[in-house]
Amino acid sequence: MISEPLACTPDASPHSPSRRTVPRAAALAPATVCPLRRAGAFLRALGRAVRRAIRALDDHWLGDLIGAVCLFAILWGGLVAAWVLS
Numbered sequence: 001m002i003s004e005p006l007a008c009t010p011d012a013s014p015h016s017p018s019r020r021t022v023p024r025a026a027a028l029a030p031a032t033v034c035p036l037r038r039a040g041a042f043l044r045a046l047g048r049a050v051r052r053a054i055r056a057l058d059d060h061w062l063g064d065l066i067g068a069v070c071l072f073a074i075l076w077g078g079l080v081a082a083w084v085l086s
Contacts, residue, residue: 057063
């Protein structure tokens with residue numbers, strides 16, 4: 001039985017000489033993925049998708065429409081804020 005969980009670091013690979021030896025039953029257990037690695041992979045994939053969408057909208061009329069709507073929303077928000085604060 002392992003008293004401490006295995007390290008969740010990049011250097012804890014099966015071929016690393018610094019990895020502790022584990023009992024045979026623990027070695028046969030399915031390997032679990034570290035939640036931090038899984039979250040990192042998700043965030044990298046999300047970043048790639050966002051960059052791809054930005055590139056696609058850069059030269060498309062829909063990107064111009066989104067920009068114009070945002071500018072008008074900021075303008076109206078500023079006018080409402082000025083009216084409320086006056």
